[in-house]
Amino acid sequence: MTATRRELTIRLAGPRGFCAGVDRAILIVEKALEKFGAPVYVRHEIVHNRFVVESLQEKGAVFVEELDEAPIDRPIVFSAHGVPKSVPADAEARQMIYVDATCPLVSKVHREVERHHKAGHIVVLIGHAGHPEVIGTMGQVPDGSIVLVETVDDVAKLNLPDNMPLAYATQTTLSVDDTAAIVDALRARYPHIAGPKREDICYATTNRQAAVRALAAESDAVLVIGAPNSSNSRRLVEVARVAGCPKATLVQRASEIDWAWLDGVRNLGVSAGASAPEILVDEVIEACRARFDVTVGEIIVAEEDVEFKLPRLLAS
Template sequence: MTGMCDEIRPRAGLLPLTIYVAAPRGFCAGVDRAIQIVELALAKYGAPVYVRHEIVHNRHVVEALKAKGAIFVEELDEIPDTQAPVIFSAHGVPKSVPEAAEARHLFYLDATCPLVSKVHIEAERHHEDGREVLLIGHAGHPEVLGTMGQLPEGSVHLIETIDDALAFTPKNPDALAYTTQTTLSVDDTRAIAEVLKERFPRMVGPRKDDICYATTNRQEAVKRIAPLCDRLIVVGSPNSSNSLRLVEVAERAGCPRAMLVQCAAEIDWANFIGIKSLGITAGASAPEVLVEGIIEAFKARFAAKVQSVVTAEEDIAFKLPRQLRDGPAL
């Protein structure tokens, strides 16, 4: 986007600075798949391609896809009758959305992250088994709306805090299950789940933690570098849940101040006067080019030494929708 990440003029005088760059960081497999779905749909079917909600929560990504011919809408009723593909975002959607698309004979592609789809399936199975379903998550987040929308209204109870967990009154304490949003703080979620388990010992939880591997790995990487840093930057968008959690994790892990920054042009340099060490990471929907731009901005102002701190290796990839893997265009 023009002017969004313009280079900033360096200041005179270069003081030493160690930059610790967390790894893993940035795009996860679900985000990478979702962006590929939009790009491949544009390549196969041509512009326009309609996308319901931001495909991922990153302004840079959204603007780049707009430039290629993607049209972003919040609801299906903003889309005209069309043969063009309609893509659902990586966060997932309520069941009512594909049902509405089918009623209008829209051709849609579902870019929901497979790990979010796993949570949807868990919630449905618990409901079918006669359990009340608790969802640990943040009200209003698209992923939460999508998960709650898999079941009849009133079947899922949102738990945002420990106070919510303490206040919840079930219909039957022996017929409860919980699941979670995939992009939460690992530590906060564990604390809430422990309260629920203590109150309702027979409550059923996920066989494996619902918080996705990428969220977990990025939080662990931040915990490693945070105590070493005078300041820590999380590259990400204000509406990105996993990016906001990284800011919280960094400060809890010992960094005096962490902040969310979308790109180099947003840096308030007054916050970095006198620092000797800086941490940098990126949320799961932030492209690496934004990280590189921020590193270069600091190199222009400091005698910077960059160290990569690797805490995990990631090699996960998810299959693309069948329509984009084979077969002719519509």
């Protein structure tokens, strides 16, 4: 007689997974391959997800970290995270064909930083040191005209004259709550600091965090599908824990799930970072079905219909 399998209710976060900027970046690489043929080079991972990167490699994309790793007679695509101004300048000097897949919402932050610099402001950037988006944003203006803070404590350590014109900007993939605390600390210390009309955290990050917050309230555990180097994916785990579900973890694929971790879990919340494709969510559900009697539902907090245009070079 077959043993009765334990019941498991999976609630999916809505929205989850790919955002418009990621969709656009992947499509740019695919369109470049169609237009120019393989190989097409890509500077840095186009988005932070190994499944996506390996899928594009199979189609003829070659990923490199710096321009000098790519031949000058092949096109190169810049990743969705954005690049310092020096990178397209170098590509032009080498007479390379390049396509910029920077997310338009990241480009918006770049323009804000440039505008503040031209107005004579020192810019305080809220973000994570070493993240490609932060490197790209800081590279929009000369050294010394932008400073990075990662925490509220960093704000206390700033050594900027009180009468210096200041402005702030934020990395797009941060935790909404953490960033709000840092912005509050900046405004308390420098009441004259200028900033965007609303924080630069993108709609997709905000929506995915809101969905996970709702999910955490009804889950015994939360599983976030995403890469360990994906800022927005790691933030979703943090959001789940802060929202009352301490049993939250990040996996890249179903094969990484520690099934003993699910002992005693009856309600499992599942989300995916903005660079994780839906096929990986399906893979997790099927892996659960192989072990449990699964019921699947969804908690939807927002609908998304954002689309970004392709660069002119690939639009036709």
